[in-house]
Amino acid sequence: MNNPQLNKHGELQHLLSIEGLPARILREILDRAAGFLGSAEGNEIKKVPQLAGKSVFNIFFENSTRTRTTFEIAAKRLSADVVNLNIGSSSTSKGETLLDTVDNLCAMHADMFVVRHSSSGAAHLIAKHVAPSIHVINAGDGRHAHPTQGLLDMYTIRHYKKEFHNLRVAIVGDILHSRVARSEIHALTTLGVPEVRVIAPKTLLPTAVENLGVQVYHDMEAGLRDVDVVMMLRLQNERMQGALLPSAQEYFKYYGLTQERLALAKPDAIVMHPGPMNRGVEIDSSVADGAQSVILPQVTFGIAVRMAVMSLLAGGKQ
């Protein structure tokens, strides 16, 4: 099967999932993002004219104000025109098919689609359908992928740890239902991280997760020992009401990240979280706000990474 994310010259055509992207492309995105952040620390991201005259459509089939906002800001920093569409309550309720809706939006002179959909594979379907002049970015599709989150996490790790080849990384929490976790594991592996651990109760792990090249821990203390990076996952509220977990309190007792547990990792380990956080459920406030937390820099880096992806897709030189 052809890789729908790359064109015949091996350049990025769509961003659909980390799977299938060579390390070369990942590094190109991270390097380009660094250029947007400038030399200083902090959240200074200058507005640049790279996408002036281009139209970016945020097509959200499920609502996500936070994600939509990050892409909207990234596009506006690149001087694009941004059109936000909440499709959920719109044409699909009028009996129109997904691809007819997409065809219509293409015909309105779109240059780039940022797609969020509750069904896995929706962004792939759209990417296969559109003309070659239109680029698709997956902003989350069901449980499948959320590649810009994976990329901004890689940016964050490289920013603080400089290299990937000497790291031990632990991913903690609801691996089973997380579209982030899959992207992370693929990205870490592709960029050469030698040891990726997943820490979770059995009920929150996919079957055969070892086949992704990770080490499985059910005991958090054991899993955190001597790691360089702790990547927490969000525990979605709906999981806590079902049969998978006894209660939020119980979860925190065994898998919440506390200062004591974090002390088992390397002294300079960083703590990451994709947000929004459930304080007191998967992470203690003292850790979330502590010196090792890089949770807010992740957000800033996320704007730069999304700018990098859009800029690369649009073919712009930096």
Add this chain to the structure above:
Amino acid sequence: MNNPQLNKHGELQHLLSIEGLPARILREILDRAAGFLGSAEGNEIKKVPQLAGKSVFNIFFENSTRTRTTFEIAAKRLSADVVNLNIGSSSTSKGETLLDTVDNLCAMHADMFVVRHSSSGAAHLIAKHVAPSIHVINAGDGRHAHPTQGLLDMYTIRHYKKEFHNLRVAIVGDILHSRVARSEIHALTTLGVPEVRVIAPKTLLPTAVENLGVQVYHDMEAGLRDVDVVMMLRLQNERMQGALLPSAQEYFKYYGLTQERLALAKPDAIVMHPGPMNRGVEIDSSVADGAQSVILPQVTFGIAVRMAVMSLLAGGKQ
């Protein structure tokens, strides 16, 4: 009665309905739209500075993501600032009158209003009320009019058929409830189309429709014979549940556009549809996606036509 759409110099002041617009104005809009589309085929519509510094307010008293998006894109291609307002859930629920809401928006330094309302005549009411410096575009009012749809259809016909004076055009479907159909008939007649046919069951035709200068057909095969243009109308879902129609299947059996039926028209006949389509109800997928379909170019032309209307209202030279 004065024509509220033209100023005393005979220039376009508001776009409220095709009725009342002289052929001269229609042609001026179509010519101007051609300029925005450039020489090439395809959806290349360059951004131009004609409305830079102007504010376009999309005032939608009923929700229509698709229509709002086309106007938003058109305005942004002209470099206007665009403000979207969904009024349905806003001030009117606070007991404010429609004209008080409009007065307030005028006072906020608006240059142009794009108005969508469920009541026929709402755009006219607003146009009569505002100061001469403010221009109103009707984006659909009840069953009354949707003039930019009519204009983009005229653009499409001219694009593919070059002339109007030698054409036979059939409009098929729910003439009774369509705000598009009225606009089409008036536009076609004004531009000199000698033969306009309407094809529909009796329950979906207005009384005395012949007075609009059209020929009425209840039999689709007879009506399609030797036409140059087939304009399909959308069958709204709510019509299928009432007493007007037995079922969607039954409708398709008698009035659905199939390959076989289309073969009765001229070999180079074009097929149009305002969208969103109900595939398998008013149109077969093989026709919608077939070689004679110009349904997606209609959408692209629609952006250019809306730019042309805004540009003309703003008094800009092209």
Add this chain to the structure above:
Amino acid sequence: MNNPQLNKHGELQHLLSIEGLPARILREILDRAAGFLGSAEGNEIKKVPQLAGKSVFNIFFENSTRTRTTFEIAAKRLSADVVNLNIGSSSTSKGETLLDTVDNLCAMHADMFVVRHSSSGAAHLIAKHVAPSIHVINAGDGRHAHPTQGLLDMYTIRHYKKEFHNLRVAIVGDILHSRVARSEIHALTTLGVPEVRVIAPKTLLPTAVENLGVQVYHDMEAGLRDVDVVMMLRLQNERMQGALLPSAQEYFKYYGLTQERLALAKPDAIVMHPGPMNRGVEIDSSVADGAQSVILPQVTFGIAVRMAVMSLLAGGKQ
């Protein structure tokens, strides 16, 4: 306690409430607003590049299309990039705390937050929390404050009356539940108005309202006599259903502003209303649309005043 609205140089850092702002700052805002309105009457407000490259986030925890629109237009007139967020249905429903949401938005490279929240003090809380590079404007918090409304009213009074020190001003209506009334009283007092009256039934007055430096009238005829300015308040629908008021008709009988009552004020008195109006409840249509009404100019001045506040916060020279 430090004044969180001023930085250590005494410059405006946030706009949270009129209380605590020295007359010097109020006058600076009014003077700056005059610059945006130009020399002419009318609603000509030119687009200027002062906030080009800056990002203004409209963070609305409760919906208010009208208020959001005025800030959006003001920011766009200053050439800022504007991002609208309706947070009500977003992250807070995912269990995230208010300050975590704010931290995230800060990390997305925001320069300015316009905050609307149903809880009194929300804007103060956010202002205390953000980094010094980020400025907060309160667009209404519970019953507490709505300072840009207060400022635009001061602008309106100065525009028509030139001076404050010789005025008699009456505020009429639901003082108890109005976030506008508090701001007005503070602003009028600070700018040197010698006589501020409040006119309301006892059930719609806060206890100890006299301590704010106003004279209390329960009889409208007595209260309106010889005033220069009549500031009407909106009677919110929900008040009319409770025990506070017998009915809208009854309210109009005793506290509605009619031509006869307005005749008791000075002949050149102006009539103001923050909108949206309940015609026939707190104000008669003949007064609302009459020669002494300055209700629509208030709206135009409101855009200029909001531009002035944003421009001052951003540190721009005019």
